[in-house]
Amino acid sequence: MAPTPAELRRWRQHLADERAEAAVYRDLAARRAGEEREILLALAEAEGRHEEHWRALLGDDVGKPRRGDIRTRLLGFLARRFGSVFVLALAQRAEARSPYAGDSDATAAMAADERIHGEVLRGLAMRGRNRLSGTFRAAVFGANDGLVSNLALVIGVSASGVATNVVLLTGVAGLLAGALSMGAGEYVSVRSQRELLEASTPDPESNDALPHLDVDANELALVYRSRGMDATEADAHAREVLEDHSLAVAGPPPAHLHESVGTGIGAAVSSFCFFASGAIIPVVPYLFGLSGLTAILVAAGLVGLALLGTGAVVGLLSGASPLRRALRQLAIGFGAAAVTYGLGLLFGTSAG
Known part of the structure; x- marks a missing residue:
């Protein structure tokens, strides 16, 4: 047909x-x-x-x-x-x-x-x-933390009814405190991770002990058994190494040590900068003289767009739906902000 x-x-x-x-x-x-x-x-x-x-x-x-x-x-x-x-x-x-x-x-x-x-x-x-190194991870999540935490801080304080200059000062203080905290935390985290990985790297100086090992005792096999080989495989590999001293005891580090974790300084600087770049967005309306509900709405709108962007990036990297991850990021950020806004209204009413 x-x-x-x-x-x-x-x-x-x-x-x-x-x-x-x-x-x-x-x-x-x-x-x-x-x-x-x-x-x-x-x-x-x-x-x-x-x-x-x-x-x-x-x-x-x-x-x-x-x-x-x-x-x-x-x-x-x-x-x-x-x-x-x-x-x-x-x-x-x-x-x-x-x-x-x-x-x-x-x-x-x-x-x-x-x-x-x-x-x-x-x-x-x-x-x-x-x-993608730990530096990139710190950048994406540092920006998201800055957006959510400073938006929550700014609108919470604003809802309490304090003067606009107080809100602005609070936002800038939150930006600096959060960025410094994030930078220091990332530095310590990445340095600690690298040190743990380095501690698991085989010691190359152990190769110097090869000529003095007892071939019959074959304690070298215990090294390979500790790295995951079964007893038969470990004995065979140890005998091969002992027969040919040009082979190294240490060998290459385990596969998981090849994980890219970035550098402490790089992660700290990246985290500081991106947290600050996110945290400055909720402050922008107050820098331009807006106040009250207008400033809160503008800040929420700007942060919402930024949250959609960071959520989409996370979605792409994870192979998931960028739209779904963007909306989830938006819901989490606005949820946290809504709670602090409500608390600000409550404390402002109580103080009044």
Whole structure:
């Protein structure tokens, strides 16, 4: 039977989407090298096979080239200009929305391909997430803390009915106190984490003891058993090391020690700056002379926009829905602010 006009339109759109997706992967590959580049080019090749499926179905009815859907075109735009972990996370979500599982004209292999493509992109995005240091984490969450805590402080004090200059002074004091506290806390946290990791790194000087070990006692096997090898594997590896003194006792550090935790100074400075950048936003209306309910509404509006932004960033990095995470961040921030505003009204009424 000849395909219906609706089928032709659907096939042509699938064809256009596959072309666009292949272009996205090629654009991402152009910004990478080595294994990641090869993986992305292989994904583009797979999308090319899907493209040929729709081209074969259409035959002489291919028609003029169409544009991919708006999401894929936006993804291509971002891939050409950024190519970051954020784009990979968006591509991962795009693959998860593939319609092929419910499309009788797509093969089961094509639907399976799209599912596996999502997992490939999840792996590539995970590499990018792992490369994001503790400094970036401190930046994102420092900004969010500054937004929520200082908004709550400012509108709570404002609701109590004190003068505008007192609110402004309180906001600036909250900014400085919070930023200094966050910076100091991040420094101590990151330094402590690095010191704990360093304490778990094998001591290279233990290699000097190799020539003096009793081969029969083979106490070296206990070292490898303590690192997770079973007794047989540990005995075999220890004997190999003892027979060839060029092998190191220490060896490479365990895999978890490769975790990127950033530097103490970097995390502290980043946390200070981003907390301050978030905490200054609720103060802005008072800096420009606004007061009362008008200042509170403007501050809440500015902070709301910023919370939506930080929530979307967290959503992208975690591979979750940016919109859902943004709304959750907004609800948490405004919830905390609403509580302090209510307390401010209560204390202001009681004082009056």
